[in-house]
Amino acid sequence: MAKTRIYVPRETAAISVGADEVALELAREAKQRGAAIELVRNGSWGASWLEPLVEVEIDGARIAYGNVTAEAVPDLFTAGLLTGGDHPARLGPITDIDYLSKQDRWTFFRCGLIDPLSLTAFRERKGFAALERTFEIGSAAVIDAVTESGLRGRGGAAFPTGIKWRTVADTEADQKYVAVNADEGDSGTFSDRLLIEGDPFCLVESMLIAGFAVGATKGYIYLRSEYPLARSILARALDTARDAGWLGPNIQGSGFDFDIELHIGAGSYVCGEETAMLESLEGKPGIVRYRPPLPAIEGLFGKPTVVNNVVTLASVPNVIALGAERYAAYGVNRSLGTLAFQLAGNVRRGGLVEKAFGITLRELIEDFGQGTASGRPVRAVQVGGPLGAYLTESQLDTPLDYEAFMEIGAMIGHGGVVVFDDTVNMAQQARFAMEFCALESCGKCTPCRIGSTRGVEVIDRIIAGENRDENYDLLVELCDTMEDASLCAMGGMTPYPVRSVLKYFAEDFAPAREAGK
Amino acid sequence: MMKQAYDAKLASHLIAGFDARPEQLLQILHALQEHFGWISDAAIRQLADELNLSRAEVHGVVSYYHDFRTSAPGRHVVKICQAESCQAMGSRALTSHAEATLGLAMHASTDDLTLEPVYCLGNCACSPAVMVDGKTFGRVTAERFDAIVAAAREAN
Secondary structure: OOOEEEEOOOOHHHHHOOHHHHHHHHHHHHHHOOOOEEEEOOOOOOOHHHOOOEEEEEOOEEEEEOOOOHHHHHHHHHOOHHHOOOOOOEEEEHHHOHHHHOOOOOOOOOOOOOOOOOHHHHHHOOOOHHHHHHHHHOHHHHHHHHHHHOOEOOOOOOOEHHHHHHHHHHOOOOOOEEEEEEOOOOOOOOHHHHHHHHOHHHHHHHHHHHHHHHOOOEEEEEEOOOOHHHHHHHHHHHHHHHHOOOOEOOHHHOOOOEEEEEEEOOOOHHHHOHHHHHHHHOOOOOOOOOOOOOOOOOOHHHOOEEEEEHHHHHOHHHHHHHOHHHHHOOEEOOEEOEEEEEEEEOOOOOEEEEEEOOOEHHHHHHHHOOOOOOOOOEEEEEEOHHHOOEEEHHHOOOEOOHHHHHHOOOOOOOOEEEEEEOOOOHHHHHHHHHHHHHHHOOOOOHHHHHHHHHHHHHHHHHHOOOOHHHHHHHHHHHHHHHHHHOOOHHHHHOHHHHHHHHHHOHHHHOHHHHHHO | OOOOOOOHHHHHHHHHHOOOOHHHHHHHHHHHHHHHOOOOHHHHHHHHHHHOOOHHHHHHHHHHOOOOOOOOOOOEEEEEEOOHHHHOOOHHHHHHHHHHHHOOOOOOEOOOEEEEEEOOOOOHHHOOOEEEOOEEEOOOOHHHHHHHHHHHHHHO
16 A cells, blocks of 8 residues: 655744644554555745644645644544545645745745755756756856846845846956855744755755856855754755765766855854854854955955855746746836745734735735734734834835835835734834844944944833933934944844834833823 | 763864864854853863964854853753744743743853743744744743743753
């Protein structure tokens, strides 16, 4: 009798709510019942609200069961799990789940489908096809394709990727590098982690394409230490790729040499800033560098370096395989392609939603997210991490487009969307923005290092009702100084969330006055 | 997570595993901390010697990064995410609950337990999140928190 294949994700969110225990119990129960099963630990589809999400393969279709607990496993078997039997947890075919079927899966097309450490499964799903095409068409054509696709940096700054690659390619040097920023520190974001845990060979392939295109022979991945599972999956994937001749000298007989070193960060948020990350990769404190010179010209160890975010790079293979125009057909205005949005915080259906730019926050939060987890009204939404503005309910119809967001004093950044219900105290959130900056500032420039500490103090005085008007003006002035005079986005953008609270949620700064009315 | 006492020979072996390259300092510190639990003055002196760096340079890196400890942690390390997504799902109340039930303030340590903040575990769709002895947990209520800590204590 053929074994029935059952998928249980080996992914941080799934495991954090019991996927390992479910997998153990499935194996135990199957053995006890004499049922032949093959347990596959796949990557996650990113529908985190359904985790642990178990799938059973029947005649090529994958039938999903959501929020499975270890305790429910015997019940599931009795209900006929192995033949797709009915059960309250049964969701039907995975392809029919609207949360997934309504997405535009370009970068994450393989994520959830396969065992992320199976090179065979990767190859069966077009893995390394884009690299082979890269070897055929040559580096200039690859850079042209990336430029024409309109792909912009997904780490936050949204700089055109093709232009960055061309700068590195055009800079003469005896050594060049590809440095991947996997220091995904923004609260509300986890797309880099999902990609690494669910499709690590995709990152390897993307780095090889980048390296070949710009003439680099060495790559570094800077992965945050808060991601231990991503670390172990990635380390194993690198070993497997190396053993199979996809890393090292003369890759698959192409004459191209490239290898990758994995570096683990050490809990510093500012190391997500590219020059601080380069310092950290050199074994030093993660203190930001003055720019110029740009890392593309003088980057890691003073050599020309492509610094890209994980998701940026992972979007490239399909651009090469399917064509730049296919990618550019997604999106709006100058925001082309898809973005892996991440729905988080107080939301009913949190997870990863890869969707073409132009979707509104309301569609994301109401259609995909189905509103708040608490069932209370949405009061504020922070987009783009701790340096992103808090938006109000009335701004939710803004299309997700880099420029449209800039116009309203906000940013899309790495695509994190954190929802708050009406119990939130926004004065506390403004205070936290300054507090976080004080905690994480690298200390190189004064506006950020000192300004953030003064910011916490001023906000405390406003909350306490001490010389409120004067302190309010002082806070605005402090925000101006930090924004104008900080070296990097840490100090330069911490004012964004603070200003948005002053502008849209000022009533939270005046509880004493309100009470006195 | 019982750690062994500092052992200069083992440390030397670990450093050699990274070819004693100074740019590997963070990676070496992680390895030392994994083995010995924290970074002692002896370790800093030895690192400076073997990587041909000044003690100030090594100390500068150890003190810059939140991950590196300069004193021994408790047997169990409990980290509670304090970032926005978890705040939106009640991490402030969860933190108060933890401090009250464990009898420990944030950043405080006993032989048994260390309680620390962490700023994002990347488990934001399952907020609030905590990490206990290196393992991430999501959708953590007060009751679930108590059970997770009890299970960790039971494990060793």
